[in-house]
Each structure stands twice: as C-alpha cells, then as structure tokens.
Amino acid sequence: MYAIETHNLYKTFGWFLSKRKVHALNNLELKVPENVIYGFLGPNGAGKTTTIKILLGLVIPSKGHSKIFGIDTHDPDTRNHVGFLPENPKFYPYLTASDFLDFCGKIIHMDAMERSKRKDELLEKVGLTHAANQKMEGFSRGMLQRMGIAQALISDPDLIILDEPITGLDPMGRADIKRILLELREEGKTIFFSSHILSDVERMCDMVGIINHGQLIEHGSLDELRSDIGVNIHTTGVASNALMEGEKLCDYITLKNGEAIFTLTNKSDKDTVMKFISDNGGSVIRSVKLQEELEAFFLRRIQNDEKAREEEVN
Amino acid sequence: MLGDIKTVAQGTFDRYFKMKELYVILILCILNIAALSRYDVLTLNMGKEFMIDGALAILTVVALITSMAVIFEKSRELREKTAHFIITKPYGRSSYIWGKFIGISFLAIFNMAILTAGALIVFKLTSYENVMANNLATEFIYAALLITAEAIVLTALGLFFSMFLSDTITALMVLVFFILGHSFYILEKMSSESSKIFGWVSDILPNLHNLDLKSAITDNITITQDVLGYGLLYAVLYAVAFVAASSMIFSRKDIS
Incomplete structure (x- = not known):
C-alpha cells in the first residue's frame, strides 16, 4: 500500500465559461511508498501546492482520484492519518506554545490529560520546552516552523505533509527541521514535502518526484535518478x-x-x-x-521537459 | 463535531475577549451614552427620550461593527493559513464556519450585555429617575436583546457573502443590507390579503424592522413578549439558514 497515490489527477482553476483557465494539474500520477522522506520538487506554479491541497481536501480535483493509505481523500477520515504544515503559516500570537498545542489537541478531541502529556512530548521533540509558556508573537521564524511541525504531529499521524518547510529559515533553523524530519522517519513516519532548497532535499530525501506543468516528469530514489x-x-x-x-x-x-x-x-x-x-x-x-548534483539534474530535467513541450507545440 | 465547533467558537471569542482595545471602545460608548444626559435643554426637555434613543443607536452601531468582525476574521485566518490547522482536520470546514459564527455571536452578546448594563447604570446615575420607571428598563433590555439578534443576523449574512466576495465588498454588502433591512418593512406594508408575496419577500431580504424597537420605546409604546419572541425566533431561523448555507458552500469550496 502506498502512503500517497494519485491517479489521473486533474485540477483546473477558473469559472466554467472563463477564458482564463489555469490547468494546475494535468494527469498527475504519483505514488509515495510508506516510511520514506519524499521530496516533491518543481518550479513555481508547477502544481506542488495544488497537489498537497487536494491530498488534504482543501481543493477539490476536477478529475481523477487521490488516496492516502489506500483511502480516497474524499473521505474526511483520511485526515486522521495526516499532519500538515502549510507554507509560511501564522499562529495566534496571543497564545503560548503550550496553549496552541492544547487548542490543536482539543480540535482532534483529545482529553485534557492526553493533551497535557502530548504537548510536553512534542515541545521536547521540537526543542521548544524552554518556550512552552512564551507567547508565540515573540517567536523567531525557526521557532514558529518548529511549532508548525509540533502541531502537525499532535495526532501522531503516519503521514506528515509539509509545504516548503525549510524555505526562509537560517542554516540553524534548517538544520533543526532536518534533524526533526530524519527522527520522524526513524519512527516509521512517511514525510512528504515540497521544497526549493535542493541541497537540503538531496541530503534528507530517500525519494524525489519532479512536477512540471502539473505532470510528474521524474520519480524515484536519488541514486536511480541522478546520472x-x-x-x-x-x-x-x-x-x-x-x-x-x-x-x-x-x-x-x-x-x-x-x-x-x-x-x-x-x-x-x-x-x-x-x-x-x-x-x-x-x-x-x-x-x-x-x-551529478540534484540541482543539476533538476535543471536539466526541467529544461528537457520545456524543450519537449515547445517541440510538441511547434 | 459539537466539540470542534465549541473549540473554534471559544478560540474566536477568547481572541477578542483578550483585546484591550475592545474594552476601551465599550467604555467610550458608555461615556457617550452618559454624555447624552447633557442635552436636556438643547432638546427642549426631551433629554430622556434622546438618551434612550441615543443609547440604542450606539448599541446598534456596535452590533453592526461586531458582526463585521467575522468577515475580516475568517478572511485573515484563511490568508495567513491559521485556519488550515482547523480545516484540514476531519469535518473541519463546517465546524470552522459554525465555530466562527457562534464565537462572533457570543462576542455580540458580550458587547451588548456590557453596553446595556452600562447604559442602565448611567440612567440610574443621571437625574432621569423616570427612565427606570414604567418598565422602561425591561423594555430597554428587550430592545438590546433584539439588537443582539440583529448582530447575529448580520454576522450570518456577512459569513454568507464572504463565500463569494472580497472582504471589503462583503463589508459593504452587510452595510447595505443593514440600511435596506431597516426599510424593507415598506414591502410588508404593500402586502395585502390577496398578495402576501411582498411580506414574504421582506422577510427573506431580511426585514430588520422586526428587530427594531427603538421608536417604540422612545414613544412609550408597550412592548409585549410576543414581539420579542417573534423577533428572536425570526433572527435565529434566519441566521441558522444562512450559516447552514455558508457551511455547505464552504465545504465544497477550493481554499486557495
């Protein structure tokens, strides 16, 4: 069974009769095995975030299916198995780190004792025990991102989806996030994340997929892909x-x-x-x-794809 | 699902409850009501009526502003992706909409309760002894209850329009419906035995005149509990219908 599976997935944005339609996904076929760190790469506007949003039920596909652990994502229960960190999220600044995790625990119906235990565990995991009672308005970008990961883990999900988790972080912040993600893989979790920082993807990921114009153009382990x-x-x-x-x-x-x-x-x-x-x-x-480095591979592959598309048009 | 709604509602209410600015505004409003007592001479001894009318007008403006909070709150949380922590959970979208609505409705109740209590204290402290006589205090509370109901209706309308429109346009639409809503009773008057359609249309649009007791109180018209009951029932049904529609739309909407 795959952690994530999409079949014949299409998404078109724009009104029914509108001439300005955007085809964000175009027959996306994606298969992410369990217990891997999967880097989902692609240029801006390639369809990465749309794919993630479809998996989380935030966007409804125009056609096709997506599954999480074998269950269609139309079924809201799939979200019980998923933790999600959006790109550049903002948190309630007046809440402390501990209060915020408590709030997230309430949303998934944890009882008070379970919440208290879980938030202590998570704060320790992301290295924020010292800031448990600080209001999040004073948190640095790296601390906020770690809080985002903590909230994604509140329900102890098997699949963690992260949208650009390391973008905009300083080297220390990136190292922290990498450490946490590698630890999570050791615990048997599947991590699916999009990123533009290819050097980090290269160091962390077991597998990568490259999307361009809404289609998966490469998929596999780094060893298989790179020449x-x-x-x-x-x-x-x-x-x-x-x-x-x-x-x-x-x-x-x-x-x-x-x-x-x-x-x-x-x-x-x-x-x-x-x-x-x-x-x-x-x-x-x-x-x-x-x-070859992942960056060189990525650029080569995207350029080849663009060229092939141009030739197809001509 | 009820647990989710309660969590979202509590979070929304708490956010405003902890804002110092809210209390500054409420205190300023009460001071404003107190200041109306100085207009007895200028209003040719109509100070009492002016004060009650003014107090209810201030309550109405606060109700309108409170109802608009939901528009900007929802939109900001979606833009900043704070809402994503909730709506990516199972059944999260409906809970989010109902939670926001109930949270802001409680905020409206809270604001109206503070202002009503403040106004009644001001009436007591000023020399207008007769303001508190002849059940006027009870009727003032009835009017405040219906203004709260009006805030709840406007909150539901705001949520509904925000499903299709931008924040600013939605806020303008709520303002337009607030102004027109107080005039739709004209359609009710056009309704006759043979053609009740105008009456129905006025109730659907919505007819905020059903929730407006300002003139009645100022003119010493006795307000019965039936009027209050009808107004509250109308508001609750109206709001529930619009929030349910908003929730259904939001559940099927792409979140960009």
Whole structure:
C-alpha cells in the first residue's frame, strides 16, 4: 500500500465559461511508498501546492482520484492519518506554545490529560520546552516552523505533509527541521514535502518526484535518478614523482590524508588510470561513484521537459 | 463535531475577549451614552427620550461593527493559513464556519450585555429617575436583546457573502443590507390579503424592522413578549439558514 497515490489527477482553476483557465494539474500520477522522506520538487506554479491541497481536501480535483493509505481523500477520515504544515503559516500570537498545542489537541478531541502529556512530548521533540509558556508573537521564524511541525504531529499521524518547510529559515533553523524530519522517519513516519532548497532535499530525501506543468516528469530514489558523472579512485603508495604524469590521464589528482585521489569523469579511460596506478607502485583503497548534483539534474530535467513541450507545440 | 465547533467558537471569542482595545471602545460608548444626559435643554426637555434613543443607536452601531468582525476574521485566518490547522482536520470546514459564527455571536452578546448594563447604570446615575420607571428598563433590555439578534443576523449574512466576495465588498454588502433591512418593512406594508408575496419577500431580504424597537420605546409604546419572541425566533431561523448555507458552500469550496 502506498502512503500517497494519485491517479489521473486533474485540477483546473477558473469559472466554467472563463477564458482564463489555469490547468494546475494535468494527469498527475504519483505514488509515495510508506516510511520514506519524499521530496516533491518543481518550479513555481508547477502544481506542488495544488497537489498537497487536494491530498488534504482543501481543493477539490476536477478529475481523477487521490488516496492516502489506500483511502480516497474524499473521505474526511483520511485526515486522521495526516499532519500538515502549510507554507509560511501564522499562529495566534496571543497564545503560548503550550496553549496552541492544547487548542490543536482539543480540535482532534483529545482529553485534557492526553493533551497535557502530548504537548510536553512534542515541545521536547521540537526543542521548544524552554518556550512552552512564551507567547508565540515573540517567536523567531525557526521557532514558529518548529511549532508548525509540533502541531502537525499532535495526532501522531503516519503521514506528515509539509509545504516548503525549510524555505526562509537560517542554516540553524534548517538544520533543526532536518534533524526533526530524519527522527520522524526513524519512527516509521512517511514525510512528504515540497521544497526549493535542493541541497537540503538531496541530503534528507530517500525519494524525489519532479512536477512540471502539473505532470510528474521524474520519480524515484536519488541514486536511480541522478546520472553517474565519474569516479574518485582513492589510492595509496603511488610514487609522488609520477603524479604529474598521472594527472594527464584523469581530470585531476587530490592529495589528502596520505591518499592520492584520482578524479575521473566519464570521458576518462579508467583502465589506463588503473594500470598507471599499479605500474607506479600504488594500490587502490576504494572507488567512489560521482553523481551529478540534484540541482543539476533538476535543471536539466526541467529544461528537457520545456524543450519537449515547445517541440510538441511547434 | 459539537466539540470542534465549541473549540473554534471559544478560540474566536477568547481572541477578542483578550483585546484591550475592545474594552476601551465599550467604555467610550458608555461615556457617550452618559454624555447624552447633557442635552436636556438643547432638546427642549426631551433629554430622556434622546438618551434612550441615543443609547440604542450606539448599541446598534456596535452590533453592526461586531458582526463585521467575522468577515475580516475568517478572511485573515484563511490568508495567513491559521485556519488550515482547523480545516484540514476531519469535518473541519463546517465546524470552522459554525465555530466562527457562534464565537462572533457570543462576542455580540458580550458587547451588548456590557453596553446595556452600562447604559442602565448611567440612567440610574443621571437625574432621569423616570427612565427606570414604567418598565422602561425591561423594555430597554428587550430592545438590546433584539439588537443582539440583529448582530447575529448580520454576522450570518456577512459569513454568507464572504463565500463569494472580497472582504471589503462583503463589508459593504452587510452595510447595505443593514440600511435596506431597516426599510424593507415598506414591502410588508404593500402586502395585502390577496398578495402576501411582498411580506414574504421582506422577510427573506431580511426585514430588520422586526428587530427594531427603538421608536417604540422612545414613544412609550408597550412592548409585549410576543414581539420579542417573534423577533428572536425570526433572527435565529434566519441566521441558522444562512450559516447552514455558508457551511455547505464552504465545504465544497477550493481554499486557495
């Protein structure tokens, strides 16, 4: 069973007879397995937020189905299994962190004792125990975002949907959110989030999906998606006077901790380099595959998609 | 669902209850009512009537402003995504609309109670002993109750219009309906035995004249409990119908 599943999903905004219709989703097919961190990527206006809103019942699809843990999202009960953090949310500034979580607990019918226990647990999880009795009007952006995650977790959901959770945070704030998300995955939760900060997505996500013009154009694990762009061969014992010669065979050589690292792109001849290493008294410690960065992959994939669409129009 | 509605209503009411500005406005209103006692000479000894009329007018203006709070409150919470914490929960949308309506209705009741109590104290403290005589205090309370009911009707109308219109246009629509609502009784007068359609139309539009006892009290016309009962029943049914319609629309609406 998938945590999230959409089939033939369409969403068009605009009045029935309006000429200015916006096709936000166009046959979106998405499958997110359980217990992964899934990064949902795409340029502005690609349909990320619309997809999230459909999953949460905030927007009604024009056509198609979406399911959460196998249940159609038309069924309001699906929302019992989901925690949600919207993009740039505002909180009631006159409430303290503790009062706000209490309010969220009341909405999902927790009794007073359960609420008290749960809010203490959550404040500790997001590192805000010290601010439990402070009014949220004085909270920093990072603290507010952590409060947002705490409220999303109030019902101990199996699926957590976050819309741009790390956008606008400083490095410390981003590190906090990353830590929390990784901990949640360890607890067996599924995390589905949209983001523009690809370096963070690359470090956190098990899987990514790329959406453009309302269609999923890529989906899979990072290893599956990114192309190999070369290899780093870590060696020891290569005669130092031979390294200048060796650099002509590969892209460059780095000396680090007594190792000579030969960096080869796909254009280099790996066999020649290996022979060179052994001929000069060296031995290979390990080879590390080099993959293109997610950002490069993302840009390449979006550009290809745009080009294909243009060609289709012409 | 009732629990959700109570939570949202309590949250909405608490938000205003904790606002210092609200109390400043209410105190200023009571001082304003007290200031009306100074107009006895200027009104050629009609100071008593002027004071009662003025007090009820102030109550009406506060009721109108209170009812408009729901428009801006709902819209702000949706814009700032505070509402998303509630409406993404199961059955959250209906609970949110009913909760907002009940929260603002309680705020209207609270405001009217403070102003009515303040006005009655002012009447007692001023030299107009006869204001409190002849059941006038009771009738003033009846009038305040119907003004509260009017605030509840306008809150329901505001919620309904906010489903389709922007904040400003909705507020203007509520203002227009407030003004016209007090004039729709003309249609009622056009109604005859053979054609009751004007009477029905005036009740649907809404007919806020049903909730207006200002002239009756000032003119010393005795107000019966039937009039009060009819007014309150009309307001409750009218408000419930519009909030139910708003809730149904909101449940099927895309939240951008």
